[in-house]
Amino acid sequence: MTLACGILVVTSRSPVTSAMFLVLTMIGISGLFVLLNAYFLAAVQILVYAGAVMVLFLFVIMLLNIGEEEERQWNKFALTTGSTGFAGLTCLLLLTIWRADLPTGIGSTTVGSTKNLGNLLFTDGRFLLPFELVSLVLLAAMMGVILLSKKEIK
Structure with a gap:
């Protein structure tokens, strides 16, 4: 299903249909994460990619008013x-x-577990600084969006 939807993303002429097939592809990828016993990664895949990113893609497609491609x-x-x-x-x-x-x-079936992910991010120390830097970048981006979307700054 995932491979077929991926092919339909590329071959579809309508951008909205292509985006919907991309959502199905992302859901299929999350199903593969479930088969690998990485339930947290499957949930994040659905929430982040199939949810937020695809809503952004569809918003841009609708905003640009892109029609169907000719033959x-x-x-x-x-x-x-x-x-x-x-x-x-x-x-x-x-x-x-x-x-x-x-x-x-x-091999090990604890690859996608949240316990191992938490240990890697917070206790090991290797990924603590990059994790904090990413959170600061996301905070700055959120503040920038709020400031740019305001009508006037007092």
């Missing part, structure tokens, strides 16, 4: 080059997977 004319050279490139990349991917020494079992 494209394909020439033979572009079609041949694209098909050859796609076939070559597919063969390269299959050859790489065939020759790779992939493990048969699953």
